[in-house]
Amino acid sequence: MTDGHAKPSHDYHLVPPSPWPILASLFAFTTAVGAIFWMKHLDVGGLKLGGLIFGAGFIGLLAIFAFWWIDVVNEAQEGDHTPVVQISLRYGMILFIASEVMFFVAWFWAFFDASLFAGEAQQYARVAFTGGHWPPKGIEVIDPWHFPLINTLILLTSGTTVTWAHHALLENDREGLKKGLLMTILLGMLFTSIQAYEYIHAPFPFKDSIYGATFFMATGFHGFHVIVGTIFLLVCLFRANAGQFTPKQHLGFEFAAWYWHFVDVVWLFLFSAIYVWGSWGATMAME
Numbered sequence: 535m536t537d538g539h540a541k542p543s544h545d546y547h548l549v550p551p552s553p554w555p556i557l558a559s560l561f562a563f564t565t566a567v568g569a570i571f572w573m574k575h576l577d578v579g580g581l582k583l584g585g586l587i588f589g590a591g592f593i594g595l596l597a598i599f600a601f602w603w604i605d606v607v608n609e610a611q612e613g614d615h616t617p618v619v620q621i622s623l624r625y626g627m628i629l630f631i632a633s634e635v636m637f638f639v640a641w642f643w644a645f646f647d648a649s650l651f652a653g654e655a656q657q658y659a660r661v662a663f664t665g666g667h668w669p670p671k672g673i674e675v676i677d678p679w680h681f682p683l684i685n686t687l688i689l690l691t692s693g694t695t696v697t698w699a700h701h702a703l704l705e706n707d708r709e710g711l712k713k714g715l716l717m718t719i720l721l722g723m724l725f726t727s728i729q730a731y732e733y734i735h736a737p738f739p740f741k742d743s744i745y746g747a748t749f750f751m752a753t754g755f756h757g758f759h760v761i762v763g764t765i766f767l768l769v770c771l772f773r774a775n776a777g778q779f780t781p782k783q784h785l786g787f788e789f790a791a792w793y794w795h796f797v798d799v800v801w802l803f804l805f806s807a808i809y810v811w812g813s814w815g816a817t818m819a820m821e
Contacts, residue, residue, distance in 0.1 A: 568588030678809035681732050683805075720765060
């Protein structure tokens with residue numbers, strides 16, 4: 535406790551209690567319940583309301599995210615993100631990215647389990663689908679040296695542009711920051727457009743094939759992360775245009791850059807394992 539004249543002995547500032555954590559948990563619960571009712575075709579009083587419950591919960595969750603992040607940005611602008619608070623926020627972002635890594639571990643695990651043990655005797659259903667080898671017999675795969683290679687170069691280039699933007703900010707070069715962010719966003723949108731085209735013209739479906747299921751889950755989940763990262767960087771561009779971020783305090787942009795580099799690294803693993811190694815010896819689709 536301090537009086538009106540004493541300086542606080544701690545390095546943080548208490549903000550008013552936020553309603554967003556409890557509201558976010560309620561909407562997350564609503565979304566989960568709606569998804570269960572929707573997927574299981576359950577009814578409420580004879581009405582199929584699963585889709586509506588899921589949609590209401592999900593829209594509410596997105597709104598909570600927006601309002602919560604607006605509060606965090608306002609706290610940063612008001613100087614509430616002291617060094618101790620910044621450390622806590624960094625730990626939170628590191629743990630979040632670690633949780634995302636675990637998602638991709640699951641998709642890679644499914645892919646390598648199916649591809650490395652395609653002819654496992656105990657997996658009768660798998661052998662029936664794969665023919666005992668990988669890629670499965672009759673599967674025409676995407677040539678990794680066309681669109682996938684182009685997307686690899688696009689993401690690697692975007693990693694350099696976001697790094698350029700970061701260094702420009704550290705040098706207080708506002709124009710360099712904005713240009714680097716804009717180029718990264720455009721490259722992210724280009725990547726998503728090419729991947730959408732690739733999906734539309736993919737020679738194999740998501741269902742009826744263990745190859746298609748593992749391919750689309752792994753690359754599609756990464757594609758979702760590219761979209762999220764692009765939106766993250768777009769918000770940073772809006773904030774940069776509004777005169778926010780300083781060379782010494784720019785956590786929002788720093789976290790966006792971390793996230794984008796994480797997306798880049800995951801893609802390199804996807805390209806090497808699923809596109810190149812996973813298609814070795816298979817018939818390539820003509821693009």
